[in-house]
Amino acid sequence: xxxxxxxxxxxxxxxxxxxxxxxxxxxxxxxxxxxxxxxxxxxxxxxxxxxxxxxxxxxxxxxxxxxxxxxxxxxxxxxxxxxxxxxxx
Numbered sequence: 001x002x003x004x005x006x007x008x009x010x011x012x013x014x015x016x017x018x019x020x021x022x023x024x025x026x027x028x029x030x031x032x033x034x035x036x037x038x039x040x041x042x043x044x045x046x047x048x049x050x051x052x053x054x055x056x057x058x059x060x061x062x063x064x065x066x067x068x069x070x071x072x073x074x075x076x077x078x079x080x081x082x083x084x085x086x087x088x089x
Contacts (some may be wrong), residue, residue, distance in 0.1 A: 021069065023062050024086050033060040034070060038077065062086060 022031050037056040047053040060072040067086040070078070078085060 021071075032063070034063045035059070036061050038073070038081070040067075 012061040020031055021033070023033070035058060037058055040057060042053040042055050044050060044052050057074060057077070060069040061067060062069070066084070067079060068084050070085045070087045071084060073081060
């Protein structure tokens with residue numbers, strides 16, 4: 001058995017040089033978001049498998065409203081989910 005451990009990459013970012021992502025929701029004053037998934041069905045012909053597949057797409061959302069943070073959704077899905085997306089302030 002191979003016990004070689006691969007070191008995890010570490011970003012050297014000064015957090016004081018970043019800005020907060022804020023929620024438009026008054027109930028989310030702490031600006032805390034949750035991670036969820038949009039699930040998309042992929043045809044077996046596109047996935048090249050014997051059955052259709054499910055493709056999970058990770059997104060961040062505002063927990064109390066369920067609204068998806070606009071910057072976390074792929075551009076190709078923004079129009080379809082436009083009623084469920086919040087822009088950051």
